[in-house]
Amino acid sequence: MGATIRFLLDGQVQEVKGANPTTTLLEHLRGPMRRTGTKEGCAEGDCGSCTVLVGEADGEGVAWRAVNSCIQFLPMLHGKALLTVETLAKGGELHAVQQAMVEKHGSQCGFCTPGIVMSLYGRAIAAKGAAAPVGEVLAGNLCRCTGYGPIIEVAKGVEAEAAPVVDLSAVRDETMLSLSFEDEVHGVTRTWLSPRTVEELAQAYLAHPDATIVAGATDVGLWVTKLRKPLPTLISVSEVAELKALEETSEGLRIGAGVRYVDAIEAVAKLYPDLGQMMRRLGSTQVRNSGTIGGNIANGSPIGDMPPALIAAGATLVLRRGAERRELPLEDFFLDYGKQDRRPGEFVETVIVPKLDAGRIFKVFKLSKRFDQDISAVCGAFCMAVEDGVVTDARIAFGGMAGTPKRAKACEAALAGKPWAEATIEAAMAALDSDYTPMNDMRASAAYRSLAARNMLRKVFLERQDVETRVTPESALG
Numbered sequence: 001m002g003a004t005i006r007f008l009l010d011g012q013v014q015e016v017k018g019a020n021p022t023t024t025l026l027e028h029l030r031g032p033m034r035r036t037g038t039k040e041g042c043a044e045g046d047c048g049s050c051t052v053l054v055g056e057a058d059g060e061g062v063a064w065r066a067v068n069s070c071i072q073f074l075p076m077l078h079g080k081a082l083l084t085v086e087t088l089a090k091g092g093e094l095h096a097v098q099q100a101m102v103e104k105h106g107s108q109c110g111f112c113t114p115g116i117v118m119s120l121y122g123r124a125i126a127a128k129g130a131a132a133p134v135g136e137v138l139a140g141n142l143c144r145c146t147g148y149g150p151i152i153e154v155a156k157g158v159e160a161e162a163a164p165v166v167d168l169s170a171v172r173d174e175t176m177l178s179l180s181f182e183d184e185v186h187g188v189t190r191t192w193l194s195p196r197t198v199e200e201l202a203q204a205y206l207a208h209p210d211a212t213i214v215a216g217a218t219d220v221g222l223w224v225t226k227l228r229k230p231l232p233t234l235i236s237v238s239e240v241a242e243l244k245a246l247e248e249t250s251e252g253l254r255i256g257a258g259v260r261y262v263d264a265i266e267a268v269a270k271l272y273p274d275l276g277q278m279m280r281r282l283g284s285t286q287v288r289n290s291g292t293i294g295g296n297i298a299n300g301s302p303i304g305d306m307p308p309a310l311i312a313a314g315a316t317l318v319l320r321r322g323a324e325r326r327e328l329p330l331e332d333f334f335l336d337y338g339k340q341d342r343r344p345g346e347f348v349e350t351v352i353v354p355k356l357d358a359g360r361i362f363k364v365f366k367l368s369k370r371f372d373q374d375i376s377a378v379c380g381a382f383c384m385a386v387e388d389g390v391v392t393d394a395r396i397a398f399g400g401m402a403g404t405p406k407r408a409k410a411c412e413a414a415l416a417g418k419p420w421a422e423a424t425i426e427a428a429m430a431a432l433d434s435d436y437t438p439m440n441d442m443r444a445s446a447a448y449r450s451l452a453a454r455n456m457l458r459k460v461f462l463e464r465q466d467v468e469t470r471v472t473p474e475s476a477l478g
Contacts, residue, residue: 003017004016004017005017005019005074005075005077005078006078006079006170006171007077007078007079007080007081007082007171008055008080008081008082008166008168008170008171009033009081009082009083009084010082010083010087011081011164011166013170013171014033014082016028016032016074019074019075020074020190021073021074021075021190021191021192021234022073022190022224022231022234023073023074024069024070024071024072024073024074024221024224024225025052025069025070025072025073025074025076025077025082026038026040026043026050026069026070026072027074028074029052029069029084035084035086037084037085037086037114038050038051038052038069038084038085038114038115039111039112039114039115040070041111041112041115041142042070043070043071043222043225043226044070044071044221044222044225044226045068045070045071045218045221045222045283045284045286045287046142046373047112047115047141047142048068048112048115048116048119048140048141048142048284048286049111049112049114049115049141049142050068050069050070050115051066051067051068051069051114051115051116051118051119051122051140051141051286052066052067052069052082052083052084052085052118053065053066053067053082053083053118053121053122054067054072054077054080054081054082054083055080055081055082055083055163055164055166055168056079056080056081056168057079057168057172062081062163062165062166062168064083064122064125064126064163064164065122065262065289065290066118066119066122066140066285066286066289067286067289067290068140068218068286068287068290070221070225071217071218071221071222071225072217072221072290073192073214073217073221073224073234075192075194075236076214076217076236076238078171078194079168079171079172079173079239080168080171081164081166081168081171083118083121083164084114084118085114085115085117085118088117088121095117095121096158096159097117097120097121097124097154097158098117100154100157100158101113101116101117101151101154104150104153104154104157105146105150106146106150106151106153106154107146108145108146109144109145112141112142112143112144115141116138116141116143116151119137119138119140119141119285119286120137120138120154120155120158121158122137122285123137123155123158124158124159124160124161125160125161125162125163125164126160126163131160132285134152134155134156135152135372136280136285136372137155137285138151138152138155139284139285139372139373140283140284140285140286140287140373141284190230190231190232190233190234191208191232191233191234192234192236193208193211193233193234193235193236194235194236194238194239195235195236195237195239195240196239196240196241197240197241197242198240198242198243198320198349200240201235201237201240201243201347202320202321202322202323202345202347203322204235205235205321205345205346205347206321206322206345208233208235209344209345210232210233210344211232211233211234211235212231212233212234212235213234213235213236213237213298213347214234214235214236214237214238215236215237215238215257215258215291215292215294215295216238216260216287216290216291216292216295217290218283218287218290218291218295219291219295219299219301220234237257237258238258240258242256242349243256243257243258243259243294243349244256244258244259244263245259246259246263246264246267248267251352251354251355252271252352252353252354252355253267253268253271253351253352253353254350254351254352254353255267255293255294255350255351255352255353256294256349256350256351257292257293257294257295257297257298257347257348257349257350257351258292258294259292259293259294260288260289260290260291260292260293261279261282261283261287261288261289261291261292261293262285262288262289264279264293265279265280265288268353271353271355271356272309272313272353272356272362272364274362274363274364275309275313275362275364275381277364278305278309278364278365278366279305279306281366281368281371281372281373282305282306282366283373284372284373287373293306293351294348294351297310297317297330297333297348297351298340298342298347298348300334300337300338300339300340300404302337302399302400302402302403302404302405303375303376303379303399303400304399304405305366305376305379305399307330307334307397307399307405308364308379308380308381308397308398308399308405309364309379309381309397310330310351310353311330311331311381311395311397311405311407312362312364312381312382312383312395312396312397313353313354313356313362313381313383313395314329314354314383314395315329315330315351315352315353315354316328316329316330316351316352317329317330317333317348317350317351317352318348318349318350318351318352319342319346319347319348319349320346320347320349321343321345321346321347322345325349327352328341330351331397331405331406331407334404334405334406335404336403336404337403337404356383357385359385359386359387360383360384360385361382361383361384361385361386361460361464362381362382362383363381363382363459363460363463364379364380364381364382365378365379365380365381365456365459366379367379367380367452367456368443369443375443376399376400376443377400377443377444377448377449377452378398378399378400378401378444378449378452378453378456379398379399379400380396380397380398380399380452380453380456380457381396381397381398382394382395382396382456382457382460383395383396384396384415384460386420386464389419389420389421390417390418390419390420391415391416391417391418391419391420391424392416392417393416394411394412394415394416395407395412396408396411396412396457398436398453400438400443400444400449401435401436401438401449401453402436402437402438406435406436407435408431408432408435408436408453409435410431410432410434410435411428411429411431411432411435411457412428413431414427414428414430414431415428420461420464422461425457425458425461428457429454429457429458430454432450432453432454432457433450436449436450436453438450438453
C-alpha cells in the first residue's frame with residue numbers, strides 16, 4: 001500500500017499509510033482525523049476558511065507559515081509539523097485570538113472564523129519584526145457576513161508571542177525525500193515521487209516525462225479539487241534544495257524555480273521596487289507561502305502576473321533535461337496558449353533576472369476587480385530608457401491581452417528613437433492595437449482591455465513627467 005507519511009500534529013507523530021497522493025490535507029483533517037474546525041469554503045485556495053499552519057525545517061529552527069489546506073496534497077506534509085484551530089484552546093481555555101474574536105464580535109455565522117483565527121495566530125508568532133500588515137494578512141480570508149471592522153480590531157490587539165517549539169527529527173529521516181507512494185484508486189495507479197536533488201529530479205522526469213510536477217500546488221491542487229483531473233504520476237520539487245536557492249549576483253538575481261514568493265519578495269523588491277509591490281498583491285499570504293515563481297512561469301498561464309514583469313525586465317530561463325541545460329529568453333518560452341518551448345522531460349530550473357540599469361523606467365500595473373488576491377484582467381509591465389529627451393530603448397509586455405504573456409513589439413517600435421513627448425505616447429498607444437487582439441470574458445471585455453493597456457502606457461508617461469517637473473522647496477530656493 002505504499003510508503004508511510006509522517007508528520008507532527010500538535011507535536012505528536014502522526015503516520016498515514018497507503019494514502020492516495022492526491023488526497024488533500026483538508027480531506028484528511030476533516031475525514032480520518034475528525035478535525036472539523038478547519039472548513040472547506042471554496043476548495044481552490046481563495047477564501048481562507050481552511051487555513052492551517054505548517055512548520056518546516058529552516059536552518060536550525062522551524063519556520064511556520066499559513067497555507068490553504070484545501071489545495072495542499074497530503075504527501076506535502078511529510079516531515080513537517082501541523083497546527084489547526086483545535087490546537088489553540090488549552091484545557092478548555094480559548095487562545096487570546098479566539099477570545100478576542102468573541103469579545104469584539106468578530107464572528108457571526110462562524111464558518112470563516114477558524115481560518116481567520118489561524119491567520120492571525122500565524123501573524124502573532126511570526127519572527128520578531130516580520131509580522132505583515134493586518135490588511136495583507138487578512139486579504140486571504142474572506143468573511144461574508146461580519147464585516148472586517150471588528151476582525152481588524154481583533155488583529156490590532158493580538159500581541160506577538162513565541163512560536164511553538166517542535167522537533168522534526170522524529171518525522172524527517174533519510175528516506176523521506178525520495179518517497180514513492182502508490183495506491184489503487186478506482187483502478188488508477190497514482191505515484192508520488194519526491195526527489196531530494198536536482199539530479200534525481202532530472203532522472204525522475206526523464207523516466208516519467210508525462211508526470212505532473214508539483215511545487216506549491218496552488219494551481220495543480222485545483223486540477224484535482226475542481227476539474228477532478230486524474231494525475232497518475234506526480235513529482236514534487238519541494239525538497240530539491242538547488243531549486244530553492246536564491247542568489248544575488250553582480251548581474252542581478254538567480255532564482256531557483258522552487259523559490260516561493262514569500263521568500264523572494266524582498267530580494268526582487270530591492271532591484272525592482274514596483275514589482276515588489278505588485279508581488280504583495282499576487283495571491284494571498286497563504287498563496288505566496290506556497291506558490292513558486294518557477295511554477296507561475298512553467299504552467300504557461302496567459303494571466304500569470306510575474307511573466308509580463310520578468311519579460312519586460314529581460315529575464316531568461318535555464319531549462320534542464322537530464323544532464324543538459326539550455327538558456328532562452330523568457331519571452332520565447334511561451335509559444336501559444338497552453339504550449340511552451342519545453343521538451344519532454346525538461347523542466348524550469350532557474351530564472352535569471354538582470355539588474356535594472358540606473359535611470360531606467362520600470363513600472364508594473366495590475367488591474368483586477370479586487371485589489372488583493374484576484375486574477376488580473378490586464379497586467380502591464382514597462383521598462384524604458386530615456387536619454388536627452390529621447391526614448392532609446394523600450395521593453396513592454398502584457399498579460400491578459402493574448403493567449404500568452406507577450407511583448408508589445410509594435411508599441412516598442414513606435415517609441416524607440418522618438419522624443420519622450422505626448423505625441424509619441426499617443427502613437428505608441430495606437431500601435432498596441434496591432435500587438436494584441438484581446439478576448440471578452442468574465443473579467444473584462446476586449447474593448448476595456450485595449451483601453452486599459454493604452455492608459456497604462458499613458459500612466460507611465462504622466463508619472464515620469466510629474467517626477468521630472470516636480471519642484472521641491474530646496475530646488476525653488478536654489
